Amino acid sequence: MNLPPLIQSFVLHFGEMGSRWGINRTVGQIYALLYVSPEPLCAEDIVEALGLSRSNVSMGLRELQAWNLVVHKHLPDDRRDFFTTPDDVWQILRTLAEERKKREVDPTLSVLREILMQPAGSDEERFAQGRIAEMHGLIDQLTTWYDDVKRLETERLANLLSLGAKITRLLEAKDRVVTLGRRRPKAAREAGDTRADVAQAEGE
Amino acid sequence: MNLPPLIQSFVLHFGEMGSRWGINRTVGQIYALLYVSPEPLCAEDIVEALGLSRSNVSMGLRELQAWNLVVHKHLPDDRRDFFTTPDDVWQILRTLAEERKKREVDPTLSVLREILMQPAGSDEERFAQGRIAEMHGLIDQLTTWYDDVKRLETERLANLLSLGAKITRLLEAKDRVVTLGRRRPKAAREAGDTRADVAQAEGE
DNA sequence: CGGTAATTTCAGAAATTCCTGAAATCCGAG
DNA sequence: CTCGGATTTCAGGAATTTCTGAAATTACCG
Numbered sequence: 001m002n003l004p005p006l007i008q009s010f011v012l013h014f015g016e017m018g019s020r021w022g023i024n025r026t027v028g029q030i031y032a033l034l035y036v037s038p039e040p041l042c043a044e045d046i047v048e049a050l051g052l053s054r055s056n057v058s059m060g061l062r063e064l065q066a067w068n069l070v071v072h073k074h075l076p077d078d079r080r081d082f083f084t085t086p087d088d089v090w091q092i093l094r095t096l097a098e099e100r101k102k103r104e105v106d107p108t109l110s111v112l113r114e115i116l117m118q119p120a121g122s123d124e125e126r127f128a129q130g131r132i133a134e135m136h137g138l139i140d141q142l143t144t145w146y147d148d149v150k151r152l153e154t155e156r157l158a159n160l161l162s163l164g165a166k167i168t169r170l171l172e173a174k175d176r177v178v179t180l181g182r183r184r185p186k187a188a189r190e191a192g193d194t195r196a197d198v199a200q201a202e203g204e
Numbered sequence: 205m206n207l208p209p210l211i212q213s214f215v216l217h218f219g220e221m222g223s224r225w226g227i228n229r230t231v232g233q234i235y236a237l238l239y240v241s242p243e244p245l246c247a248e249d250i251v252e253a254l255g256l257s258r259s260n261v262s263m264g265l266r267e268l269q270a271w272n273l274v275v276h277k278h279l280p281d282d283r284r285d286f287f288t289t290p291d292d293v294w295q296i297l298r299t300l301a302e303e304r305k306k307r308e309v310d311p312t313l314s315v316l317r318e319i320l321m322q323p324a325g326s327d328e329e330r331f332a333q334g335r336i337a338e339m340h341g342l343i344d345q346l347t348t349w350y351d352d353v354k355r356l357e358t359e360r361l362a363n364l365l366s367l368g369a370k371i372t373r374l375l376e377a378k379d380r381v382v383t384l385g386r387r388r389p390k391a392a393r394e395a396g397d398t399r400a401d402v403a404q405a406e407g408e
Numbered sequence: 409c410g411g412t413a414a415t416t417t418c419a420g421a422a423a424t425t426c427c428t429g430a431a432a433t434c435c436g437a438g
Numbered sequence: 439c440t441c442g443g444a445t446t447t448c449a450g451g452a453a454t455t456t457c458t459g460a461a462a463t464t465a466c467c468g
Contacts, residue, residue, distance in 0.1 A: 004326065010319055017312060021308075036332035036335045054415085115214055
């Protein structure tokens with residue numbers, strides 16, 4: 001590996017973390033390298049920087065493409081493929097979440113639903129179904145929330161997070177806030193909420 | 205493996221998912237089994253149900269204990285160790301999040317901070333530091349939000365999630381809502397927010 | 409068409425992770 | 439202290455995952 005020490009630490013740590021989250025270490029390293037590079041890189045650049053075999057880099061890039069994590073660029077008058085990451089880290093996070101949902105969460109939900117449809121032949125099985133239903137409910141709520149939030153642009157998403165704290169305090173102070181907007185007609189919501197709406201909804 | 209088919213599918217799927225998220229397959233299976241069992245199980249029960257070696261089960265349970273994911277029970281007049289999972293799935297999720305934060309997220313933040321402290325010797329390194337700073341910012345915001353939310357009891361956490369959707373609409377309609385409470389003195393915040401506070405803060 | 413450079417494929421080697429059985433340790437009871 | 443059941447440890451074998459080099463494929467160019 002032939003990199004400035006500062007970049008090398010990042011690449012190595014990122015690879016390490018990747019492998020703890022089920023992502024192949026070298027794929028993580030490739031991503032980290034692309035992430036911190038000012039210009040798009042071609043496969044050969046990556047081979048030189050990380051000291052991997054050409055074929056390994058090829059497989060890694062293909063993996064990253066399959067995850068939509070990488071942007072493919074063509075320079076004019078150059079047949080090589082160049083790659084970068086998106087500029088916006090929030091966008092990267094969204095993509096990662098989306099892909100993992102598609103590959104792992106959604107299939108899990110349908111497996112759980114299938115299990116819940118099966119007839120239980122014993123108390124043991126009935127109990128298990130109860131537990132599985134709880135888990136299904138949890139995942140379902142989380143994904144519903146996620147579906148809601150994922151479309152937000154970066155800036156709004158960041159805002160929502162920093163707001164999270166304050167909403168928390170509201171909830172602690174006053175349970176009824178959760179009825180916010182729940183019984184108001186669709187048309188009114190689409191017209192845009194205002195501070196008055198908030199106060200009104202809370203007061204219901 | 206010697207289990208009712210319904211439970212077996214769950215255990216197998218859970219093990220499979222575990223392994224995709226960096227958790228050893230059999231550890232995942234052990235957890236799944238404990239999760240759906242109405243009574244605490246001892247190591248020998250697990251050996252029989254899953255067909256693993258006794259030592260493997262021992263290592264798996266120790267791993268789960270290290271992650272705080274398992275509840276240790278002692279029955280009177282029985283020297284064996286029995287294990288269950290917490291009843292509340294949200295609590296399980298919290299524990300999982302907490303442990304992963306401790307082991308992976310926090311160390312990552314400090315590695316990134318360290319990298320950001322180093323003097324950059326080239327433009328390349330300076331650029332990389334900029335990117336790393338963005339990533340640090342992202343993780344930092346997420347963990348701040350998480351620290352805020354993690355203390356919520358189960359019911360409130362569920363409420364917050366279902367609220368997420370509606371807050372989103374507020375944000376879309378009206379940016380200014382994000383100033384909510386931002387410039388109010390600490391004492392006022394600790395006294396607990398009220399609707400009037402919200403309206404006042406927004407009006408600033 | 410060849411020629412050439414880039415990329416991909418894939419069988420097997422290398423590395424890593426996981427699992428096991430045998431032995432060691434622990435611990436309460438007698 | 440000794441016995442016996444429960445649990446843990448750990449070296450090495452098994453299984454899985456990752457990586458590589460050689461060969462194949464692709465695609466552009468003259």
